[in-house]
Amino acid sequence: MIATLPEGECAILTPDQTRVIGASPYAWRWLGRYAKHPGGALERIPVEIDKPLPPLSHGTATE
Structure with missing residues (x-):
């Protein structure tokens, strides 16, 4: 799935x-x-906290 941001x-x-x-x-x-959090507050955790995001590479379909 392609996510357009x-x-x-x-x-x-x-x-x-x-x-x-x-x-x-x-x-x-x-x-x-x-x-x-226990009090109900939401905190955004960046997706790259686990590791860097993989780059798009040649041959990756974007359409």
Whole structure:
């Protein structure tokens, strides 16, 4: 699945949308997950906290 993000950025996700296969250089600004704290507050956790996002490579379909 191709995720079209603001400012012309994009990311390619696995079919179940749980992993990033490839991402444009600044896609990290738009990707993340949320952690819910005991008091109910939400905190955005950047997706690249686990490791850097894989770059889009030649031959990666974007259409």
